[in-house]
Amino acid sequence: MRTEQQRPWEPASWQGFPAAQQPEWPDPLEMENVLTELRAVPPLVFAGEARSLQSSLAEVARGDAFLLQAGDCAEAFGDFSANAIRDKLKIILQMAVVLTYAAGLPVVKVGRIAGQFAKPRTSPNERLHDVELPSFRGHAVNDAAFDAESRTADPHRLMRAYHQSAATLNLIRAFTKGGFADLNQTHMWNQEFVAGSKQGQRYEAMARQIDRALRFMAACGVDLARDPVLHEVDFYISHEALLLGYEEALTRQDSLTDDWYDCSAHLLWVGERTRQVDAAHVEFLSGIKNPVGVKVGPLASADEVIALCDRLDPTNEPGRLTFIARMGAEQVTEVLPALVRAVSKEGRTVVWACDPMHANTFTTSTGVKTRRFDDILTELRGFFSVCQQEGAPPGGVHLELTQEDVTECLGGSEEILDTHLHEKYLALCDPRLNARQSLDLAFQLGEMLQES
Ligand code: PEP
Ligand code: CO
Numbered sequence: 001m002r003t004e005q006q007r008p009w010e011p012a013s014w015q016g017f018p019a020a021q022q023p024e025w026p027d028p029l030e031m032e033n034v035l036t037e038l039r040a041v042p043p044l045v046f047a048g049e050a051r052s053l054q055s056s057l058a059e060v061a062r063g064d065a066f067l068l069q070a071g072d073c074a075e076a077f078g079d080f081s082a083n084a085i086r087d088k089l090k091i092i093l094q095m096a097v098v099l100t101y102a103a104g105l106p107v108v109k110v111g112r113i114a115g116q117f118a119k120p121r122t123s124p125n126e127r128l129h130d131v132e133l134p135s136f137r138g139h140a141v142n143d144a145a146f147d148a149e150s151r152t153a154d155p156h157r158l159m160r161a162y163h164q165s166a167a168t169l170n171l172i173r174a175f176t177k178g179g180f181a182d183l184n185q186t187h188m189w190n191q192e193f194v195a196g197s198k199q200g201q202r203y204e205a206m207a208r209q210i211d212r213a214l215r216f217m218a219a220c221g222v223d224l225a226r227d228p229v230l231h232e233v234d235f236y237i238s239h240e241a242l243l244l245g246y247e248e249a250l251t252r253q254d255s256l257t258d259d260w261y262d263c264s265a266h267l268l269w270v271g272e273r274t275r276q277v278d279a280a281h282v283e284f285l286s287g288i289k290n291p292v293g294v295k296v297g298p299l300a301s302a303d304e305v306i307a308l309c310d311r312l313d314p315t316n317e318p319g320r321l322t323f324i325a326r327m328g329a330e331q332v333t334e335v336l337p338a339l340v341r342a343v344s345k346e347g348r349t350v351v352w353a354c355d356p357m358h359a360n361t362f363t364t365s366t367g368v369k370t371r372r373f374d375d376i377l378t379e380l381r382g383f384f385s386v387c388q389q390e391g392a393p394p395g396g397v398h399l400e401l402t403q404e405d406v407t408e409c410l411g412g413s414e415e416i417l418d419t420h421l422h423e424k425y426l427a428l429c430d431p432r433l434n435a436r437q438s439l440d441l442a443f444q445l446g447e448m449l450q451e452s
Contacts, residue, residue, distance in 0.1 A: 009287030011251040011260060014244050019280035021120040021242055021273060023141045023153040024134070031245070034155040038249035041162060043263030044114070044169055045237065047254035047289070053236045053266045054291040056108045058319030060395045061351045066105050066449065067322070067396025068096055069238060069267075069353065070438075071112030073430035074119050077139045077157075080164055085171045087403035088113065089180070090189040091435045093233065094203060095442035097186055101206055102446025108236075108396070114168040115239035115265045117141075117161040118246075119429050120273040136428075140243060144428055158246050165237075165264070172235055181233035186210055191435055193405045198413055199439045238293075241268035244284055251288060259289040269293030269324065272358070275300075277307045286311050293322040297359060298331045302342035309348045322351040324398045325383065328359030329375040332382035340390040354383035355398035361430060368421045370431045373411035377444060384448045394452055397445065401433040402426075412437040 007013070025031040059065040070092055088111070096107040117140035126135045126146070133151040136144040140161040143150035175181060180188075186207040194200040218224050241247045241262065250264040262268055268288070272295045274281040285292045294308055305323065313321040323343075327335050332354075343350055356379035360371045380397065387394040402408075407420045408431035416437075425431075433441060 009260075009283075011248045011284075011287070013287065014248070014280040014284040017278070017280040017283045019244055020276070022244065023137050025153050025155055027155075031155040034158050035245050035249045037159060038162060038246065041250075043250060043252050043261075044162075044165055045263050045266050047256065047259070047261045047263075049236070050261055050266050050290040052234065053108070053110070054317075054319040056106075056234070056319070057291050057322065057351055058317075058349075059106070060108055061318045061349050061393070063393030063395075064105065065108055066099060066103060067108045067110065067351060067353055068092065068099060068399075069110040069112065069324075069396060070095070070399040070401050072116060072402060072428075073112075073400045073432060074138050074428045075113065075116045075164075076428050077160060077164065080168070082171060084403065085168055086175060086180070087191060087435075089172060089175055089235070090191060091401065091403050091438050092235075093181055094186075094189045094439055097183075097189075097210070098203065098206065098439070098442040098446050099449065101210065102443075103449035105449070109233065110236045110238050110267055111172070112238060112400070114165040114172065114237040115161070117164075118240065118242040120240070120242055120271050122273075138242075138429070140246065158243070161246075162250075162264075169237055172237070176233040176235045179231065181235075182231045183210065183214065184230075191403065194435050194439060197436050199436060199443060202443060203439060236266040238265050238267035238269065240271050241281060241285060242271065242274065244280055247284060254289070257289075260287055262288040262290055265290070267291050267293060267322075269295060269322070271295050272297040272326065275308065277304065277311050282308070282311055291319055291322065293324050293353075295324045295326055295355065295358070296339065298327045298335045300335075300339060302338050305339050306342055306346055306348075309343065309346065309350065313348070313350070316348055318349045319351070322353055322395070324353045324355045326355035326358040326398075327379065327382075329356075329378035329382065331359070332379050333386055336383065336386045337390055340386060340392050344390065344392060351395040352387060352392055353396035353398050354380055354394070356380045356383070357398075357400045357430065364418055364421065366418070366421075368425065369427075370421060371409045373409055373416075373433070373437055373441075376409070376433075376441065380445060380448060384452050388452055394449070399433065399438070399441070400430055401435070401438040403435050405436075406432065406434045408432050408434070409437060412440050
């Protein structure tokens with residue numbers, strides 16, 4: 001760990017620490033050239049936006065707002081179109097409006113989008129029959145196809161990830177500020193394949209009530225046209241800060257405050273595999289001023305969590321640090337209470353969010369990676385009850401979902417069964433909720449929020 005005598009933090013200081021999950025780039029010189037290019041490109045976000053997100057997260061930490069962080073496990077180079085971006089935004093906006101309506105709380109919207117291109121892997125290699133190849137590490141590194149060329153890490157992919165992130169964010173900004181996210185448009189966010197379902201109809205009914213409420217306010221003389229909060233949405237982007245060379249290259253000094261911000265996203269998190277307190281990823285996050293997240297799994301101890309608070313948020317700034325608990329449906333009520341209690345006992349203000357996806361993944365007898373909708377709900381319920389019991393606000397959720405009509409997660413009211421999984425399984429990495437399941441989840445989550 002850094003001691004007082006050591007040099008102050010700089011974007012490259014992580015290089016003096018052990019860095020897990022970094023790909024083997026075959027040609028270091030080629031990699032260096034790409035990083036030089038990345039150091040010169042414009043930032044994707046600017047410091048003021050990261051500060052706004054942090055103040056919204058401070059409200060979440062106080063229990064005055066709720067965090068909805070959602071998107072793909074891994075974004076894909078091949079899944080890059082205006083329609084895909086628009087429809088992903090639709091489902092997140094739908095979920096947010098359902099939650100706002102149910103809980104009467106503002107919802108802070110953060111996508112796993114516009115940069116979520118790198119994946120940590122349990123094993124560095126993958127074996128199929130007699131062939132062993134490097135694991136797929138996300139489109140910023142290599143390709144998922146199982147052949148030697150596809151699996152070789154290619155630094156030019158970092159540049160492509162940057163450009164795809166820029167174009168994605170550009171469209172997100174246009175949609176969220178240019179009228180698409182207007183509260184008068186709630187009906188438009190219901191995709192066709194969702195609209196006919198039970199939850200799609202429930203959503204329509206809610207959207208009609210919102211219309212009535214807006215007409216009522218207008219009739220009372222409120223000038224709705226002039227109030228930007230009804231017509232625009234703040235939508236933030238986030239990804240796992242995994243490839244530290246890329247993150248370092250996009251880290252810039254803010255001219256107003258002289259602080260360093262990782263301008264590849266508003267919020268960066270470290271995953272369950274890279275959250276060691278004295279290693280490179282946490283070192284990197286410790287010096288950037290963006291709000292940061294840490295995934296915590298069932299093996300995390302109270303001491304580790306407190307050490308992460310000390311390291312990442314030494315001045316206890318509300319909104320700076322979000323713990324994303326991913327404990328599993330069975331373990332959440334056993335493991336999480338001690339962590340929440342330890343953090344409260346230290347007088348720390350953090351956001352507690354629940355990722356009910358990653359500890360509920362399993363492989364079926366036919367070899368398909370999936371998750372059960374019911375396990376996801378059970379973990380969420382467990383999370384809410386732990387927060388209530390420990391007197392901490394249930395701050396938010398972290399979900400893997402897609403706008404598409406996929407069959408990747410089991411169950412939900414449309415009852416996706418084992419035998420359906422092969423029908424439309426498009427995930428590059430982990431199985432995602434489809435848009436119907438996501439809306440279904442939002443309604444159930446709304447009820448949990450209401451009860452809490
Ligand atoms: C992920 O968020 O896709 C992920 C790999 O999560 P975790 O670090 O919690 O396993
Ligand atoms: Co995942």
